[in-house]
Amino acid sequence: MEASSSSCPSQLPPLLSSAEAEQRNWLDLPRDVVSAIFVKVGTIEVLRNARRVCSLWRNVSKDPFIWRTIDMHQLGDLTDSDDILDDMCRLAIDHSSGQLTDITIEEFATDSLLKYIADSTSQLRRLRLIRCYSVTDEGLCAIAEKLPQLEELDISISNLSKVPLETIGRSCPHLRTLKFNIEGYKSPHIECNEDAFAIAGTMPALCHLQLFGNKLTNDGLLAILDGCPNLISLDLRQCFNVSLIGNLGRRCAEQIKDLRHPYDSTADYPFEAEDDYGSFDEDYPSGISDIDILSDYEYDFYEFSGGSPSEFSDYDYYNDY
Template identity: 60%
Template sequence: MDSLSPPQEPYRNWVELPRDVTASILWKLGAIEILTSAQLVCSTWRSICKDPSMWRSIDMHNLGDLWDMDYDLGRMCRHAVDRSSGGLVDVNIEYFGTDDLLQYIADRSSHLKRLRLVCCYSISDEGLSEVATKFPLLEELDISYCSLSKQALEVVGRCCPLLKSFKLNNQGCRNPHIECNEEALAIAEHMPHLRYLQIFGNKLTNEGLQAILDGCPHLESLDLRQCFNVNMDGHLGKRCIERIKDLRHPYDPTDDYPFDAEIADVGSSEEDYPSGFSEIDFLSDDDDYYEFSGGSDMSDFEHLYFD
């Protein structure tokens, strides 16, 4: 061999990696990639991918272009839940969650600690309230940009006494005439053990904020960005600064906020929607989204994925 030639890299057989190392690598791919590709590589990887320990956490938010996918996401999520064998503790069904899917998860996941339901417009007050009783160990909940009322929040608070982190974010609106403390009061009265609260774009006033401070004595982190009805001057603002370790004020920068932080125009039709999204963003039973059920390309190969 030419002495000037670069040394050859030794051949690596990835199948021979220790099982725990391979599992750690595969887990980082996410549920969709595991079910549709990784588990089909070889029998060793398939065996690892079917291990219940791989499915303690199911994160399906990284969907790429949701509207162009050929997969039945609901069915895929159900299969992932089945693989957890009751050991699921963390699940994210952002954008595609429904009452039926949430019920399926609740019936099989009594140890759930973290639940993320962002932009799940097909989850109703009744649906969330019904399953809340089955999540007694829940510690973290994110129901941002959903169409849920204070009644659902009250049920969640009563049924999930260990809740420590709660996110209820919406699009900010500068209109000072739109004031509502219902959600703030529900949080204050029924979630006393919260340590982290993010209510970006909420319409609460100083009254609602005062109630939260009184009702949640363990609060350490509070995000009030774009809560434009809150006035942080005077005694209330001082109290927040003295009590809350990580405090985000209504007019603080939104650079690190993971969603669109554009403020709704005063008097726009967007105010008709609790989340601040326009009508075109809402899903209905007639939307093309449901083409993924039944006749998708995936159905031709489901025996490979779901056996």
């Protein structure tokens, strides 16, 4: 009976209220667990809210582990000015204590902020700049030599020219992935191989290349294939001056494992794109048509001695541009 009475609920310690239990659970979490949660929560949320909850969380928010990756894009409904976002980004960089390896910035990056990043870390491996029109050729060139470990560079929608590409190529020997995208359009008709030649001449170790909307021609593409023999993936969507037919089409099929054609679907592309035309995927699921792999001589012979007009309607349409 005594044993029974000793286990009576009335003898147990009083239970915490739900609010007290929730507070105690959060505050009792190990520091490394809180740090891992902050990483998942993301840069903006930690800077704006989490670090203000209590002194413990504010202290944890200064852990350099949290700031090895800084992601400040897709800011949604934030109404902060560029100056405030710049200050927040610099604070995150300071907290990284030289351990920053990966940073993404949308819209508010400047030459000054890039210099601050480059001066704060020599470990940067991934730099992503989205619609950062205030970043100049001179600004990117100035920090290139300070990024010796850079492996991935993503510059999507900018005013930059071939000049920083050449400088990055010469200064960053570990660069394996390059995205240099602009908004694709078919008119006015412009041909320019400067970007392609800069890439081909300075980035022989490149494995992944995206040139969405670029104005390169077949000559530029051929230079890239010659100058970047390690390419595994190549995205040429909305590169309307490129025609993957004949020998060039066959070489692309043989050399590149993951090839996106100029007229392939842009459904998975995160930025604006012209989409008023059919996709190669619809007609040629393998990505290369029978016409593409004909030799140049065979193509001419086939077109003028037996190929029906309907079989070449897509080809004629592409060459109108």
